[in-house]
Every structure is written in structure tokens, then in C-alpha cells.
Amino acid sequence: MMTTPATMLADKKPVLAVEDLEIRIRGEHGSFSVVADMSLAVAAGETLCIVGESGCGKSMTALALLRLLPEAAEIAGGRVEINGRDVLKLGAHEVEDLRGEEIAMIFQEPLTALNPVMTIGLQIAEAVRQHRKVSASAAMAQAVETLKLVQMPDPERRARQYPHELSGGMRQRAMIALALACDPKIIVADEPTTALDVTIQAQILGLIADLQKRLGSAQILITHDLGVVAEVADRVIVMYAGRKVEEASVYDLFDHPIHPYTKGLMGAIPRGRASERLADIPGTVPPMWDLPKGCAFAPRCPGASARCLEERPLFEEKRPGHFAACWEHDDV
Amino acid sequence: MSDALLEVEGLTVHFPIRKGVLQRQVGTVRAVDGIDFSLKRRETLSLVGESGCGKSTTGLALMGLVKATAGTVTFAGERIAGLRGSALRAFRRRVQIVFQDPFSSLNPRQRVRDIIRAPLDIHRVGTARERQKRVAELMERVGLRPDQADNFPHQFSGGQRQRIGIARALALKPEIIICDEPVSALDVSVQAQILNLLADLQRDLGVSYLFISHDLGVVEHISRRVAVMYLGKIVEIADRDALFARPTHPYTELLMKSAPSLDPRRRHVFSASSDVVPSATQKPSGCPFHPRCHLATEECKAADPALTPRDDGRLVACHHR
Numbered sequence: 001m002m003t004t005p006a007t008m009l010a011d012k013k014p015v016l017a018v019e020d021l022e023i024r025i026r027g028e029h030g031s032f033s034v035v036a037d038m039s040l041a042v043a044a045g046e047t048l049c050i051v052g053e054s055g056c057g058k059s060m061t062a063l064a065l066l067r068l069l070p071e072a073a074e075i076a077g078g079r080v081e082i083n084g085r086d087v088l089k090l091g092a093h094e095v096e097d098l099r100g101e102e103i104a105m106i107f108q109e110p111l112t113a114l115n116p117v118m119t120i121g122l123q124i125a126e127a128v129r130q131h132r133k134v135s136a137s138a139a140m141a142q143a144v145e146t147l148k149l150v151q152m153p154d155p156e157r158r159a160r161q162y163p164h165e166l167s168g169g170m171r172q173r174a175m176i177a178l179a180l181a182c183d184p185k186i187i188v189a190d191e192p193t194t195a196l197d198v199t200i201q202a203q204i205l206g207l208i209a210d211l212q213k214r215l216g217s218a219q220i221l222i223t224h225d226l227g228v229v230a231e232v233a234d235r236v237i238v239m240y241a242g243r244k245v246e247e248a249s250v251y252d253l254f255d256h257p258i259h260p261y262t263k264g265l266m267g268a269i270p271r272g273r274a275s276e277r278l279a280d281i282p283g284t285v286p287p288m289w290d291l292p293k294g295c296a297f298a299p300r301c302p303g304a305s306a307r308c309l310e311e312r313p314l315f316e317e318k319r320p321g322h323f324a325a326c327w328e329h330d331d332v
Numbered sequence: 333m334s335d336a337l338l339e340v341e342g343l344t345v346h347f348p349i350r351k352g353v354l355q356r357q358v359g360t361v362r363a364v365d366g367i368d369f370s371l372k373r374r375e376t377l378s379l380v381g382e383s384g385c386g387k388s389t390t391g392l393a394l395m396g397l398v399k400a401t402a403g404t405v406t407f408a409g410e411r412i413a414g415l416r417g418s419a420l421r422a423f424r425r426r427v428q429i430v431f432q433d434p435f436s437s438l439n440p441r442q443r444v445r446d447i448i449r450a451p452l453d454i455h456r457v458g459t460a461r462e463r464q465k466r467v468a469e470l471m472e473r474v475g476l477r478p479d480q481a482d483n484f485p486h487q488f489s490g491g492q493r494q495r496i497g498i499a500r501a502l503a504l505k506p507e508i509i510i511c512d513e514p515v516s517a518l519d520v521s522v523q524a525q526i527l528n529l530l531a532d533l534q535r536d537l538g539v540s541y542l543f544i545s546h547d548l549g550v551v552e553h554i555s556r557r558v559a560v561m562y563l564g565k566i567v568e569i570a571d572r573d574a575l576f577a578r579p580t581h582p583y584t585e586l587l588m589k590s591a592p593s594l595d596p597r598r599r600h601v602f603s604a605s606s607d608v609v610p611s612a613t614q615k616p617s618g619c620p621f622h623p624r625c626h627l628a629t630e631e632c633k634a635a636d637p638a639l640t641p642r643d644d645g646r647l648v649a650c651h652h653r
Contacts, residue, residue: 202590206602227592268524270553280524
């Protein structure tokens with residue numbers, strides 16, 4: 001099965017490649033998989049968005065890349081390769097080195113991700129000293145520099161403040177600074193603007209775009225918001241019930257969505273001046289421990305056939321560089 | 333004199349900030365700072381704005397769930413004096429609220445039938461049998477299966493739980509439903525189901541909505557008129573089409589420019605720079621938006637502009653627009 005978009009690999013070598021990742025959870029419903037057959041690749045300077053609704057496995061995928069999965073979850077198979085090393089085979093110390101230096105994460109809720117009893121400056125300085133042999137004062141100077149990089153207003157003063165003393169937007173800037181402190185080559189951002197007001201979201205999206213242009217990092221951005229995808233993505237993966245259902249360049253995805261779920265998501269977004277009915281997706285996402293036999297989306301799909309209910313569709317290239325998992329797609 | 337079902341004048345909600353063992357008042361949160369609006373029958377008026385703008389407090393004050401500091405509310409021509417006593421009880425029967433979070437606004441230990449029936453019990457509507465019949469009707473009306481009436485809230489998905497909240501709000505056949513961010517906690521596919529349900533209910537039952545939301549896409553979809561709030565004030569109020577075609581207040585403009593485009597070929601160039609956002613505890617002098625406004629002058633620092641009509645009938649509070 002062809003899973004990695006050849007078009008992307010042709011012109012650039014990926015800095016991060018994931019192959020057939022499977023994540024399982026042990027819970028009251030036994031052990032079941034929450035992410036399966038997950039493959040992705042991202043190159044320097046590229047932004048890959050993973051989009052989907054609650055429970056689709058997008059955040060689990062992100063956490064697995066940094067080996068930060070919660071205790072109840074485990075990686076049951078696959079490879080996560082960064083610079084030719086399989087992250088899943090590294091020891092605890094090597095993983096520590098990897099985080100921050102090679103790959104860093106920006107979380108949705110800076111208030112819970114930042115240490116509440118430590119000033120912003122010290123947190124960033126500590127991250128620097130974990131990876132570099134520098135003096136405390138040099139690390140602090142580096143922290144202030146990083147706060148300047150994320151356009152924190154009044155950076156010297158902010159460095160001496162605690163997370164609760166900052167507004168939501170500034171906290172998110174502080175968290176981005178923390179992630180950038182050791183120049184990681186890959187940045188994973190999980191819903192980085194979801195908790196923010198729309199005018200602040202615009203600033204943070206502007207900042208993320210600006211930083212990528214300047215630093216040339218590879219970026220994976222996890223979001224539920226197709227608006228954010230349209231603003232920042234180069235390529236997009238759409239997930240449903242733990243699997244990829246579609247993958248394409250952002251233009252191809254918005255111009256010609258293939259998978260009925262992607263089409264459904266796009267139709268469900270209120271936009272324009274239309275007061276007419278929204279194209280909702282009937283029903284709800286099935287529980288991960290009780291997925292239907294064939295295509296997980298089939299019970300909600302307007303075009304589902306008998307085959308869809310029986311056999312899981314292959315994730316295959318439907319058009320050049322445009323992949324989808326759907327039996328009933330008929331390209332004309 | 334007007335055809336308004338609900339008329340709100342000078343609504344003000346101030347919360348004291350207290351500190352120390354003596355709980356001395358050291359400041360005031362001016363959550364809602366004197367707002368006027370009206371709502372007609374079968375109309376949807378949205379209150380839109382960002383966190384802390386006072387939109388939710390406005391809804392809670394109308395329901396009497398927080399105490400208004402000042403202002404008058406007139407419902408169907410009758411003044412709801414001070415929102416207390418039996419007048420409040422009658423008013424509450426005709427005005428209902430749906431909350432944002434269907435997980436915390438439903439009692440987890442109650443069966444769905446009891447949740448939906450509670451308003452009928454409290455207001456003593458009909459016999460036990462009639463109430464039971466009404467519950468089944470309401471469940472069907474909002475797209476739930478009446479045979480699930482014995483289930484508990486946790487057995488339902490987020491969207492279904494919001495349907496339970498809507499059924500409860502409909503139980504007393506209200507004329508107005510205050511919808512406080514009713515779809516914000518839902519995934520977009522489920523959000524669309526609930527927005528469609530709200531539209532159907534308005535068409536069939538003639539209910540009016542005061543729709544409180546931070547989401548411009550949702551607001552543009554559902555509203556007939558829109559009031560934009562900023563730090564406790566209405567800064568612009570206009571018909572939906574006029575507002576979205578020509579945002580006039582600089583804050584309305586900023587909101588619209590900040591909303592993602594949904595078209596990768598028409599991306600915004602968002603500025604990465606940050607501005608300091610003031611809060612309702614430390615409101616700027618004059619126009620509350622002036623510290624963030626590119627049009628601001630000395631006049632804006634000195635005097636808070638009143639909401640005044642423009643040629644096309646909209647109201648705007650700005651010295652320069």
C-alpha cells in the first residue's frame with residue numbers, strides 16, 4: 001500500500017517520517033486502537049495540518065511523535081523517524097535530548113503547560129540549560145532574546161513575570177518561545193489558537209507564519225478548524241476515527257475534496273450570507289472500541305454502498321498527490 | 333409604541349472586587365456598562381464579542397441569574413421592575429436559556445425525562461400524565477428518541493445533550509430563548525445539526541432568539557440583526573447583511589479581518605505583533621477600544637462615544653466613523 005505522497009518526497013527530504021503508526025488504549029472497554037495505519041512526512045519549511053473532530057486521533061498522533069503519550073496509551077507498532085533515527089527505539093535520556101533540540105511541542109492550553117510557580121524567563125532559561133552548557137545569566141539572556149523573537153511586548157519585564165500575570169495571547173507567545181528556545185527543527189502545535197479570542201488568534205497565526213519563514217522549521221499543526229487550515233497549511237491530512245481519510249495539498253483539498261467526510265466538514269461550516277440549512281453530517285462518530293467493520297464513516301455517509309459496510313477502503317492516490325480512502329469515489 | 337417583544341435600556345452589571353479579611357471593595361468589574369437593545373418576535377439578535385465583553389453576563393442578567401446594577405427591561409409592553417418576585421417568575425416562564433456546556437448544565441444524576449419535565453413541575457403545568465406526554469413530544473421535536481427518556485445525560489453525545497437542553501428550554505413554550513454559546517463546545521458537524529434545529533424551531537414555533545456567540549461565521553449564519561460588544565458596551569448594532577458587508581466600527585472591522593478565510597487562495601496577512609488588551613476591571617478612559625484603535629485621537633481618550641444612528645439605520649459608537 002502506497003502511503004507517503006510521492007510528490008512531496010520528490011523535491012524535499014522529510015525531516016520527520018512516520019510509518020504505519022498504531023496507538024492503542026487500555027481502558028474499561030479492553031484494549032483498542034485509537035490511531036492506526038498513520039503515515040506522514042514533513043519537510044523543512046513545510047506546514048502539515050492534521051484536521052479532524054474530537055476523538056479522531058489527531059492529538060494522540062502528535063503526542064506520540066514526542067513520546068508523550070498518556071499512561072493508558074501505548075505505541076503498538078510503526079516507526080517515527082527523525083533525522084534517520086527511530087524515535088520509538090530511543091531510551092529515556094535520548095528522548096529527553098530529542099525533545100526541545102530536534103522536536104518541540106506547543107500545547108493548546110499554555111496555562112496548564114507552563115509551570116505556574118516559575119517565571120517565564122526562568123522556564124525558558126532552564127530549557128536552554130538542559131541542552132546547552134551555558135551560564136545561568138547567558139541562558140536568561142537567551143530567554144529574553146527568544147521572547148523578542150516571538151514579539152512579546154516588553155520582553156525583559158515579561159521574563160520576570162509568572163504565567164498567571166500574562167494575558168492568554170501573551171501566555172501562548174511565552175509557550176512558543178519555550179518551544180523555540182533550543183532551535184528545534186520540527187515544531188508540533190496542538191490546537192495552538194483554539195483557546196484564544198479571534199483577534200488574538202490572528203496575531204498568533206501571523207506569528208507562527210512569520211517564525212516559520214524566518215526559521216525554516218518543519219511544522220505539524222493539529223486543529224479542528226478548517227479556517228485555520230486554509231490560512232496556514234501547505235499540506236493537509238484529514239483524520240476520522242483514528243485513520244487518515246484524505247491527504248492533499250491545501251489547494252487540492254479545498255478545490256476538490258474527495259472524501260465524503262471532508263466534503264461534509266466543509267459543508268457544515270457556516271459561511272457567506274446564506275441563512276439556508278447547513279449540510280450537517282447525520283449521526284455521530286462511532287466509539288473507537290466499537291468501530292464498524294468496513295469504512296468507519298459508512299454509517300454516516302450519504303454515498304455508502306454495500307462494499308463500504310463490509311470492507312475497509314484502501315488509502316490510495318486518487319489524483320496526482322491527492323490521496324483518499326473511499327471505495328465510491330469516482331473521479332471524472 | 334414599538335413592536336419589540338423585549339426592550340432593554342441601560343442594562344448595567346457591575347461586580348465588586350473585594351480583598352482582605354474585611355472584604356473591602358477595592359475595585360469594580362464593569363461587566364456590562366449600560367447597553368440598550370430590543371428583540372422582535374421571530375427575530376434572532378446576536379450579541380457577538382470576545383471573552384470578557386459582557387455578552388454572557390447580559391444573558392444571565394436578563395434571566396435574573398446575576399443581579400443587574402441598573403437598567404430597565406420591558407417584556408411584551410410590561411416593565412419587569414427590578415426583575416424580582418412573581419413578575420420575574422412569569423417572565424422566566426416566557427424567557428428560557430440554553431447554556432454552552434451541555435456537560436455541566438444538565439444534572440448527571442437525573443434521568444432525561446426528569447430534566448425535561450422539571451420546568452413543567454416547577455410551574456405546575458398540566459397533570460402528571462400530560463407532563464409525561466409533553467416530555468415525549470419535546471424529545472421527538474428536538475430529534476431525540478422518546479424511548480431514551482430513562483437514560484442519564486452521560487449516555488448521550490455532546491450534540492444529543494445540547495438537544496436535551498433545548499427540549500428543557502422549550503418545555504414551557506417560551507417566546508424568547510437566550511442561547512449562550514450553544515454550539516461552541518460542539519464539533520462542526522454536530523454544530524451544524526444544532527444550528528439547523530434552532531432554525532426549524534424558530535420557523536415552526538415562532539420563538540425569538542437572543543444568540544450569544546464569539547463565532548462570526550455562526551453569527552452571520554443565524555442572525556437577522558447583530559450587536560457587537562466590546563468591554564461591556566455595544567459598539568455597533570446593525571442588520572446582519574449591512575454589518576458583514578460594511579463593518580463600520582473599527583472593532584467590528586478588526587473582528588472580521590481576524591476571522592480565518594476558509595480559502596487558501598485568499599489568505600490574510602495577519603500581523604504577528606501583539607497589542608495589550610485591556611480588561612473590564614481596568615477599563616480605559618473614553619472609548620474602551622481606543623488603546624487598540626488605529627483611528628484613535630485625543631478625543632477618543634477623553635470621551636466615550638455614544639451609540640448614534642448612521643444613514644443606513646445602523647448604530648455605531650465611534651467619534652470617527
